[in-house]
Amino acid sequence: MKSISFVCRIKAFPSLTFSHRLAPNRSMEVSRNHTSVAMFVLLGLSDEKRLQLILFPIFLGIYLVTLIWNLGLIILIKMDSHLHTPVYFFFSFLSFIDISYSSSVSPRILSDFLKVEKKISFIACATQYFVGCWMGLSECCLLAVMACDRYVAIGSPLQYSAIMSPGLCQNMIAGAFGSGFLGSLVVTISCFHLYYCGPNLIQHFFCDVPQIISLSFSNPFISQMMLFLVSIIFGFCSLLVIILSYGFVAVYILKISYIKGSAKAFSTCASHLAIVTLFFGTGLSVYLLPSSSHLKKEDKVLSVFYVILIPMLNPLIYSLRNKEIKEALKTMTKKATHLSLYQ
Known part of the structure; x- marks a missing residue:
């Protein structure tokens, strides 16, 4: 740690000669005050002020739609007894994850559009990453759980209620939220426990581990290994469970002799497959790119889609293709209209 501290002091004051660096008292006292980073600077999506003012209402609209649709679906599922089934129970928590994930990033992005310097404190950066990572890992697990639910619903429809009991759900x-919490905690601690004392410019519009680790003067091997292991355990294992579940679903559907039965069985999985494709497709595109490409604008565009747009698209995909949700929405609208007429 002493050697790291010495290197950090040299990095903090590159204009000083070696004799000045070893000068006692005053110069060393000043350098000690600059050995750790208390603030990061997010470079954002663009440096152009005019473009930022154009993007502000667009991102604000996306964030409001995300909140309204997801919160509305949670309330609808809670109030309509016909939607008190495992699949909608899981989907209400998916909406909760989308709200939390979007809220961990979007308010900061919106405020940064109106700022000249996009500063974020060390603690705020760690908190933003922790919440976002927690929700992202939990969503990986939840999508795998929903795939298993669809397999049970199609493969064993007569025993579905007995197998997918409220206690098991x-x-x-x-388990999804608990494991996501632990995984996020491990990655966050391993990353932000590193020593930061030099550059503090994050080449992104939110705090993300690959960009943050590159700013450290410590050996990042352990942090990179923790990130790799968590990514394998949550990302690829969840994707493997989803592929296996839908593989069994496909085998079962092929056994159905009549076409209408096959189409009906597949329609229950179509919305979930669309969400899985969006989530894992964009996620793998963002995080499996070579490290040198993180500075490219294309990577930021993919991150916008992954972080901002997917939480808005998930409820739209699920609700617009779902007859039960449409019927529940019509029923709730009629009840609200009926009550308003008698008030």
Whole structure:
């Protein structure tokens, strides 16, 4: 740690000669005050002020739609008894994840559009990443759980209610959020425990581990290994469970002799498959690119889609293709209209 501290002091004051660096008292006292980073600077999506003012209402609209659609679906599922089934129970938590994930990033982006210097404190940066990572890992697990639910619903429809009991569903949700919390905690601690004392410019519009680790003067090997292991355990294992579940679903559907039965069975999975494709497709595109490409504008565009647009698209994909949700929405609208006429 002493050698790292010495290097950081040299990096903090590159204009000083070696004799000045070893000068006692005053110069060393000043250098000690600059050995750790207390603030990061987010470079954002663009340096052009005019473009930022154009993007502000667009991102604000996307964030409001995300909140309204996801919160509306949570309330609708809670209030309509016909939607009190495992699949909608899981989907209400997916909407909660989308709200939390979007809220961990979008308010900061919106405020940064109106700022000249996009500063974020060390603690705020760590908190933003922790919440975003927690929700992202939990969504990986939840999508795998929903794939297993669809397999049970199609493969064993007569035993579905007995297998997917309320207790099991609650344990699955607790497992998804609990494991996501632990995974995020491990990555966040390993990353932000590193020593930061020099450059503090993050080449992104939010705090993300690959860009943050590159700013450290410590050996990042352990942090990179933790990030790699968590990515494998949550990302690829969840994707493997989803592929296997839908592989069994496909085998079962092929056994159905009549076409209408096959189409009906597949339609229950179409919305979930669309969400899985968007989530894992863009996620893998962002995080499996070579490290040198993180500075490219194309990578930021993919990140916008992954972080901002997907939480808005998920409820739209699920609700617009779902007859039960449409019927529940019509029923709730009629009840609200009926009550308003008698008030």
